Amino acid sequence: MYHKNLLNVQKTFEIIQKLEWNTKKELINLQNGNSRVLAQEIEVKIDVPPFNRSAMDGYAVIADDVSKASETEPRYLKVVEEIGAGDVSNHVIEFGQAIKIATGAKMPMGSDAVIMEENVEYEGGKIKIVSPVNSNNDVALKGEDLKKGELIISDDQILGPHHLSVIASAGYNEIEVYKKPQIGVIITGNELVEPSTKLTPGKIINSNKFALKGVIEDSMAVAHIQQCSDDSKQLILAVEEAVDKYDAVITTGGTAISKGDLIVDIVEDLGNVPIHGVSIKPGKPFGFGIIKQTPVFMLSGYPVAVAVQYDIFVRNHILKMQKINKKFNFITAIAGENIRSSPDKYNVIRANFKDDTGVVYPIRTKAGINKSILLSNCYIIAEEGTGKIKKHGKCNILKYNTLKIC
Amino acid sequence: MYHKNLLNVQKTFEIIQKLEWNTKKELINLQNGNSRVLAQEIEVKIDVPPFNRSAMDGYAVIADDVSKASETEPRYLKVVEEIGAGDVSNHVIEFGQAIKIATGAKMPMGSDAVIMEENVEYEGGKIKIVSPVNSNNDVALKGEDLKKGELIISDDQILGPHHLSVIASAGYNEIEVYKKPQIGVIITGNELVEPSTKLTPGKIINSNKFALKGVIEDSMAVAHIQQCSDDSKQLILAVEEAVDKYDAVITTGGTAISKGDLIVDIVEDLGNVPIHGVSIKPGKPFGFGIIKQTPVFMLSGYPVAVAVQYDIFVRNHILKMQKINKKFNFITAIAGENIRSSPDKYNVIRANFKDDTGVVYPIRTKAGINKSILLSNCYIIAEEGTGKIKKHGKCNILKYNTLKIC
Numbered sequence: 001m002y003h004k005n006l007l008n009v010q011k012t013f014e015i016i017q018k019l020e021w022n023t024k025k026e027l028i029n030l031q032n033g034n035s036r037v038l039a040q041e042i043e044v045k046i047d048v049p050p051f052n053r054s055a056m057d058g059y060a061v062i063a064d065d066v067s068k069a070s071e072t073e074p075r076y077l078k079v080v081e082e083i084g085a086g087d088v089s090n091h092v093i094e095f096g097q098a099i100k101i102a103t104g105a106k107m108p109m110g111s112d113a114v115i116m117e118e119n120v121e122y123e124g125g126k127i128k129i130v131s132p133v134n135s136n137n138d139v140a141l142k143g144e145d146l147k148k149g150e151l152i153i154s155d156d157q158i159l160g161p162h163h164l165s166v167i168a169s170a171g172y173n174e175i176e177v178y179k180k181p182q183i184g185v186i187i188t189g190n191e192l193v194e195p196s197t198k199l200t201p202g203k204i205i206n207s208n209k210f211a212l213k214g215v216i217e218d219s220m221a222v223a224h225i226q227q228c229s230d231d232s233k234q235l236i237l238a239v240e241e242a243v244d245k246y247d248a249v250i251t252t253g254g255t256a257i258s259k260g261d262l263i264v265d266i267v268e269d270l271g272n273v274p275i276h277g278v279s280i281k282p283g284k285p286f287g288f289g290i291i292k293q294t295p296v297f298m299l300s301g302y303p304v305a306v307a308v309q310y311d312i313f314v315r316n317h318i319l320k321m322q323k324i325n326k327k328f329n330f331i332t333a334i335a336g337e338n339i340r341s342s343p344d345k346y347n348v349i350r351a352n353f354k355d356d357t358g359v360v361y362p363i364r365t366k367a368g369i370n371k372s373i374l375l376s377n378c379y380i381i382a383e384e385g386t387g388k389i390k391k392h393g394k395c396n397i398l399k400y401n402t403l404k405i406c
Numbered sequence: 407m408y409h410k411n412l413l414n415v416q417k418t419f420e421i422i423q424k425l426e427w428n429t430k431k432e433l434i435n436l437q438n439g440n441s442r443v444l445a446q447e448i449e450v451k452i453d454v455p456p457f458n459r460s461a462m463d464g465y466a467v468i469a470d471d472v473s474k475a476s477e478t479e480p481r482y483l484k485v486v487e488e489i490g491a492g493d494v495s496n497h498v499i500e501f502g503q504a505i506k507i508a509t510g511a512k513m514p515m516g517s518d519a520v521i522m523e524e525n526v527e528y529e530g531g532k533i534k535i536v537s538p539v540n541s542n543n544d545v546a547l548k549g550e551d552l553k554k555g556e557l558i559i560s561d562d563q564i565l566g567p568h569h570l571s572v573i574a575s576a577g578y579n580e581i582e583v584y585k586k587p588q589i590g591v592i593i594t595g596n597e598l599v600e601p602s603t604k605l606t607p608g609k610i611i612n613s614n615k616f617a618l619k620g621v622i623e624d625s626m627a628v629a630h631i632q633q634c635s636d637d638s639k640q641l642i643l644a645v646e647e648a649v650d651k652y653d654a655v656i657t658t659g660g661t662a663i664s665k666g667d668l669i670v671d672i673v674e675d676l677g678n679v680p681i682h683g684v685s686i687k688p689g690k691p692f693g694f695g696i697i698k699q700t701p702v703f704m705l706s707g708y709p710v711a712v713a714v715q716y717d718i719f720v721r722n723h724i725l726k727m728q729k730i731n732k733k734f735n736f737i738t739a740i741a742g743e744n745i746r747s748s749p750d751k752y753n754v755i756r757a758n759f760k761d762d763t764g765v766v767y768p769i770r771t772k773a774g775i776n777k778s779i780l781l782s783n784c785y786i787i788a789e790e791g792t793g794k795i796k797k798h799g800k801c802n803i804l805k806y807n808t809l810k811i812c
Binding site for chain 1: 436437439440441451452454455456457459461490491492493494509510511512546550551552558559566567568569570571572573574575576577578579595596597598600601602603605607608609610611612613614615616617618619620621623624636659707708709713772774775776777779780807810812
């Protein structure tokens with residue numbers, strides 16, 4: 001089967017987006033939470049600080065006791081104890097007394113202010129104070145950072161290092177996150193072999209495997225890659241196993257009309273194929289099927305088409321599986337030269353955007369030149385009906401570094 | 407020891423930058439290359455394509471044979487064979503003949519052009535051709551993507567998915583990359599405990615551990631975290647072991663002047679400490695030492711100071727260890743309100759930058775409020791001598807998302 005009537009890109013998006021995301025949740029140790037997606041709310045479990053504590057290295061005092069201290073009439077306090085960060089004093093401080101205190105240590109009973117070490121003179125067991133301080137001076141008050149019961153982070157948050165730190169402070173050792181989507185990749189093509197310098201005639205190096213592992217990792221998911229020969233029975237088994245085992249399946253190769261192109265028929269037999277053939281350039285033979293609720297993205301064999309099909313149709317779906325709603329972040333750029341596009345297609349043109357000038361230059365290579373992706377930093381997107389974009393005209397671009405989450 | 411004369415930030419950078427990076431290289435399988443840094447040049451080992459091949463599903467022909475084909479005088483060719491992508495034909499094509507060919511298949515001997523399947527009519531073993539094609543039409547020529555001997559990627563390149571794909575095509579199964587820096591982290595502080603809702607008096611949850619693991623991962627390095635009590639003997643052992651085992655060491659806590667603050671003295675005993683005390687706010691007690699060539703970054707205990715010290719002094723050094731030369735990417739923003747800064751300090755102020763308006767608003771919380779990092783997306787950097795920044799005035803900001811590599 002091959003839909004001679006190509007589906008337009010907008011309709012393709014709609015069909016794919018209708019599919020519900022389907023990753024589950026899992027409980028992980030907080031230390032493994034960086035770059036994961038939170039699947040719970042974070043409600044603070046304990047006050048932070050849990051008690052009034054010193055915000056400075058200095059001396060705990062009673063503010064009223066030094067309210068009249070001045071250069072001319074200094075106040076002298078006797079240092080009755082010294083407490084480190086993890087220590088707790090049992091001493092109840094009285095007028096005329098001070099306790100040497102480290103940053104973070106619990107304020108001794110009776111004291112209500114800290115005077116910085118630099119602001120006193122110490123001699124013979126006493127400190128000399130020459131200016132008053134307010135109550136709570138350099139004291140971190142119980143609950144001033146986090147209040148017990150406060151909601152501080154919503155679910156669906158992508159966690160960075162400092163989220164983890166705050167979640168730890170809120171009393172959590174474990175958190176619930178969305179499981180990383182497990183993506184089965186089936187590379188078809190009898191001609192494909194591992195990288196080597198000794199290729200037998202007719203063989204081509206399997207480069208898609210490496211690109212797909214990387215783009216799937218960049219989509220915060222896990223790739224399980226296998227190669228399968230263009231043999232009907234083996235391919236059916238591979239697809240059946242993959243849709244059972246993984247959250248989504250990607251295939252490459254075998255979507256067009258030629259000898260040995262089987263995958264679309266197989267997916268249609270096992271489930272259904274709402275999309276085959278899209279008016280996109282490159283990447284026209286894109287197919288999308290569903291088998292037992294599992295999406296199957298059928299990509300081309302050509303690396304350039306695979307890259308475009310992944311970026312335009314697959315990536316955001318895999319992100320959505322873990323509740324990340326990513327949209328394309330189009331930028332308007334100025335065409336640095338005349339740019340041709342097919343008016344009946346959604347054209348995805350590799351190009352180079354100059355941040356300083358806002359001008360974009362298409363990469364001039366034949367369609368199949370994979371290397372061109374290394375020379376480019378964006379796609380020019382020329383939708384259906386655009387046709388020729390004139391030099392100095394405006395066009396929409398999609399920078400590669402805005403496709404990723406980071 | 408404590409340098410009462412604080413070192414200025416520029417001098418601090420200079421001292422840290424003098425240190426040579428020191429990661430080694432390792433050979434890895436290409437499939438594990440995503441987000442690694444290449445430590446070799448990539449010189450193409452084989453022509454890609456390795457032979458002339460069909461760029462389309464269609465029919466291989468001799469261009470001269472169809473040079474007069476037209477709607478009124480169509481040319482009919484006999485289809486003598488059919489070859490799939492991995493197959494090779496032994497047939498030498500002659501005038502009057504065509505071979506059905508799949509995209510990617512090697513061009514049969516004698517043929518020099520491909521006619522797309524859509525452009526012919528097939529009937530009874532023959533195809534009808536109604537327009538001529540040029541020699542090499544829809545043929546991917548040997549070496550047109552990659553030429554044997556061509557240098558395509560330089561060393562020090564951070565590898566993305568599509569680099570891997572091109573490197574595979576160039577004939578590489580393994581690549582040499584820089585080892586990920588191994589960073590030993592020693593968390594000091596007797597008061598620090600694991601996240602829990604049942605804190606005994608004087609104890610504080612160790613949140614730095616979680617933040618540091620994350621920021622080190624985000625620096626493309628590996629964190630080895632241990633907690634060590636504020637005991638001189640144990641701390642000496644921990645530091646000695648860590649400098650032997652890891653590429654760099656980070657400590658937290660114990661850099662200021664108070665009871666139980668040992669780390670700076672220990673590092674000075676074991677090596678030397680060119681930096682202790684920097685005119686930065688927050689993060690003044692920052693220390694930097696070297697023991698047997700291994701850098702030791704001594705950070706504060708306070709999470710807010712740790713974050714700033716890491717971002718300003720540590721991150722770029724860890725990146726440089728694997729040959730990534732990252733500089734701060736300052737942006738000029740408009741102050742949304744009056745902003746105070748200490749004129750004798752390099753002030754690093756958590757703030758919120760609005761991309762659409764270019765206006766930045768400082769976060770108004772007490773210095774120790776760790777949560778503030780979640781409310782902010784950038785630092786305002788007010789260097790020494792800046793003092794007050796007036797509302798509507800210009801200031802330099804550093805967006806958090808520009809600190810990372812991605």
